[in-house]
Amino acid sequence: MQPGLYHILIISAALFFIGVFGFFTRRNLITMLMSIELILNSVNLNFIAFNKYVWPHKMDGLFFSLFVIAIAAAEAAVAIAIIINLYRSHQSIDVEDAGEMKY
Amino acid sequence: MMNPVYIALIPLLPLAGFLMLGLFGRKFFKETSGIIATLLLLTAFGLSVYVAYDYFTHANGGVYPKTIAFQYTWLRFTDTLSIDMGALIDPISVMMLLVVTFVSLMVHIYSLAYVKGEERFATYYAYLMLFTFSMLGLVLSSNLFQIYIFWELVGLSSFLLIGFYYNKPSAVAACKKAFIVTRFADLGFLIGILILSFYSGTLDFATLINTLTTPESAAMKNAVTASFLGVSAISWGMALVFIGGAGKSAMFPLHIWLPDAMEGPTPVSALIHAATMVVAGVFLVARLFPVFALTTPAVLEIVGWVGAFSAIFAAMIACTQTDIKRVLAYSTMSQIGFMLFALGVSKYGGENGLGFTASMFHLFTHAMFKALLFLGAGAVIHYVHSNEMKDMGGLRKLLPITHITFLIACLAIAGVPPFAGFFSKEEILLAAFNGNKTIYYVALLTSGLTAFYMFRLYFNIFWSKEPATQHDKHHGEGGFAMMMPLVLLAIGAAAAGFIPFGNFVSSDGAKLESHFHLAFSAAPVLIGLSGILLAFVMYKKQSNKATNLANSLGGIYKTVYHKFYIDELYLFITKKILFNLIGRPAAWFDKNVVDGLVNATGNATTMISAKIKGMQSGRVQQYAAYFFAGVFGLVLIFLYIWK
Numbered sequence A: 001m002q003p004g005l006y007h008i009l010i011i012s013a014a015l016f017f018i019g020v021f022g023f024f025t026r027r028n029l030i031t032m033l034m035s036i037e038l039i040l041n042s043v044n045l046n047f048i049a050f051n052k053y054v055w056p057h058k059m060d061g062l063f064f065s066l067f068v069i070a071i072a073a074a075e076a077a078v079a080i081a082i083i084i085n086l087y088r089s090h091q092s093i094d095v096e097d098a099g100e101m102k103y
Numbered sequence B: 001m002m003n004p005v006y007i008a009l010i011p012l013l014p015l016a017g018f019l020m021l022g023l024f025g026r027k028f029f030k031e032t033s034g035i036i037a038t039l040l041l042l043t044a045f046g047l048s049v050y051v052a053y054d055y056f057t058h059a060n061g062g063v064y065p066k067t068i069a070f071q072y073t074w075l076r077f078t079d080t081l082s083i084d085m086g087a088l089i090d091p092i093s094v095m096m097l098l099v100v101t102f103v104s105l106m107v108h109i110y111s112l113a114y115v116k117g118e119e120r121f122a123t124y125y126a127y128l129m130l131f132t133f134s135m136l137g138l139v140l141s142s143n144l145f146q147i148y149i150f151w152e153l154v155g156l157s158s159f160l161l162i163g164f165y166y167n168k169p170s171a172v173a174a175c176k177k178a179f180i181v182t183r184f185a186d187l188g189f190l191i192g193i194l195i196l197s198f199y200s201g202t203l204d205f206a207t208l209i210n211t212l213t214t215p216e217s218a219a220m221k222n223a224v225t226a227s228f229l230g231v232s233a234i235s236w237g238m239a240l241v242f243i244g245g246a247g248k249s250a251m252f253p254l255h256i257w258l259p260d261a262m263e264g265p266t267p268v269s270a271l272i273h274a275a276t277m278v279v280a281g282v283f284l285v286a287r288l289f290p291v292f293a294l295t296t297p298a299v300l301e302i303v304g305w306v307g308a309f310s311a312i313f314a315a316m317i318a319c320t321q322t323d324i325k326r327v328l329a330y331s332t333m334s335q336i337g338f339m340l341f342a343l344g345v346s347k348y349g350g351e352n353g354l355g356f357t358a359s360m361f362h363l364f365t366h367a368m369f370k371a372l373l374f375l376g377a378g379a380v381i382h383y384v385h386s387n388e389m390k391d392m393g394g395l396r397k398l399l400p401i402t403h404i405t406f407l408i409a410c411l412a413i414a415g416v417p418p419f420a421g422f423f424s425k426e427e428i429l430l431a432a433f434n435g436n437k438t439i440y441y442v443a444l445l446t447s448g449l450t451a452f453y454m455f456r457l458y459f460n461i462f463w464s465k466e467p468a469t470q471h472d473k474h475h476g477e478g479g480f481a482m483m484m485p486l487v488l489l490a491i492g493a494a495a496a497g498f499i500p501f502g503n504f505v506s507s508d509g510a511k512l513e514s515h516f517h518l519a520f521s522a523a524p525v526l527i528g529l530s531g532i533l534l535a536f537v538m539y540k541k542q543s544n545k546a547t548n549l550a551n552s553l554g555g556i557y558k559t560v561y562h563k564f565y566i567d568e569l570y571l572f573i574t575k576k577i578l579f580n581l582i583g584r585p586a587a588w589f590d591k592n593v594v595d596g597l598v599n600a601t602g603n604a605t606t607m608i609s610a611k612i613k614g615m616q617s618g619r620v621q622q623y624a625a626y627f628f629a630g631v632f633g634l635v636l637i638f639l640y641i642w643k
Helices: A005-025 A029-053 A060-090 B004-028 B033-056 B091-114 B121-140 B144-162 B169-200 B205-213 B218-225 B233-248 B257-263 B266-275 B277-287 B289-294 B297-318 B324-345 B350-384 B400-414 B420-435 B437-462 B479-498 B518-539 B545-553 B555-561 B563-615 B620-641
Strands: B067-076 B082-089
Touching: A005 A029, A005 B620, A029 A060, B004 B033, B004 B067, B004 B082, B004 B121, B033 B091, B033 B121, B082 B091, B082 B121, B082 B144, B091 B121, B091 B266, B091 B277, B091 B350, B091 B479, B121 B144, B121 B266, B121 B277, B144 B169, B144 B233, B144 B257, B144 B266, B144 B277, B169 B205, B169 B218, B169 B233, B169 B257, B205 B218, B205 B289, B218 B233, B233 B277, B233 B289, B233 B297, B257 B266, B257 B324, B266 B277, B266 B324, B266 B350, B277 B289, B277 B324, B277 B350, B289 B297, B297 B324, B297 B437, B297 B563, B324 B350, B324 B420, B324 B437, B350 B400, B350 B420, B350 B479, B400 B420, B400 B437, B400 B479, B400 B518, B420 B437, B420 B479, B420 B518, B437 B518, B518 B545, B545 B555, B555 B563
Parallel strands: none
Antiparallel strands: B067 B082
């Protein structure tokens, strides 16, 4: 059986909410970063699926997913740099420990 | 017709001087500023003489025309109502050009010696130039609003010059007082301008006078029928304009600033508070004279009474003062009273307009002898370093030139023939005699008082006791720069009376023959001479006659000596009544209501922010949850509400 659009959308929605859940519940910054990657990839899946099933003669969805991949790479680099610096100053990458910037 | 450039240059040269000295004076022209200013003014004076000569030799069929030399539209509101900058040339403005530039030139020369060595020498000259510019602009003004602008400018330069010694608290107080009192009067002037321009639809003098003296015109009908408190709008307008004039001319009850203004340097008093600025009120009334005389004779009568009352009121105070500059200040006020009541008793046109001519004539001669008196007093003060009469006496041998010129000025102001004051005062008295008998008798009495207090001053300075020896004699009379203006002004004070003034200035522009009545002038001259004689008896030698007289008069003397307690009355009204009844409630309102509102806003902000600041928890995941909730909310809105 060929997978249809809905199958892919269900997978991508599941991926998205797994990412959101991980982002809200995990205290480890690296895990949170990974959750963000999941969210971004669910978006990618959406783009590709809509491109293929709705406008098969266009390439916009592909381009967008390429953009998202590039941005995700840059974002990972920045985030990891922040995490490393946070570790150096706090000896921890627990998000609960980095709460100085509050009221 | 003469070249308008010359006329434009007369005020613009001092303006250029002001800008140059004001901006760069302290750096580049520290030593030379006096010379530069004097040369600029000499040029302006030369141009004025040329303009006057040209104007008065080109009478058009015996009538001097009123011409606009140039006009530049500055702000246009409607087709007829615009604020222009222009120059109106008519006999009185040409006469004022001569007076202002001449006296100003004399003061510039005199100040070269008097203010020499002052730290702010260049600034002083910059202020003098600013004043000269504004005064020339004032007399040349072609419309009501322009005159108002320059009116405020002369007020400003007067303020700056009175407060020139700004480290002296009394000078600072005096300049504030002068500014506030005249500013207060100018409020009336401004309202008057608004009323007049509202009804006549124009600001231009020629059109305004034309509209408001034609009883058939619609504007005139409106202005006469519209009334407030039973007085017609036009009368209100003219009366309010006169309040402005009375403030600037130090008329009762707005005179309180003038005696205090003597805190400024003496040459400044000579220029501003004797010869030129204080006669601006007279000039204003003269400028609008056709409207006063033809449309609102009742207001003109008020002008006359205010003038007459101020004349005798100030003359009485002048008899008791001991500060020589204050005596001169009250004398100025009294003489301006003469000019104003001369206008007040005058009518428009022909023989009946004698008072107008007399007033302008007196303005002219008064400028000469009063500037001379002030400059002479300046020389005396320069010599003895004091303003008080008791520090002077017997100076006639030490200051010979000052003595002679001062004597000439005293004779001129006392109205002794053949000096200038005699002719102008005689004309004023004649006009008063024909116009209003009561004012005539008041004026006659005032003439006697004038002669008395002037010679009281003269004898106290130059005779009385033997000269005190402690005066250092090294600087003598102050040199050529101080003596030359005295001599030139003395020539003016002695000879200006022989000018056939009616040939040049009259209410309607036509020539006016002035007749000389020997029988009529006998009374004022005799009264003047008896005033002089009384002063001679009392003050020629040091004696206690004056003190005895003062003691026998008791309370009356004390009241006059304290200037009828007018200053105290003002203080009572402002401090006790205004402060307590208006100032304090206003302060309370400000503190509790206005500030309360502001504080309430601040307190409310603090309280609310204390409640909601917990949202800024510093937890990334909480922020993400807010974000997610927001997006979720938006999605719901788009799905179910906005579709």
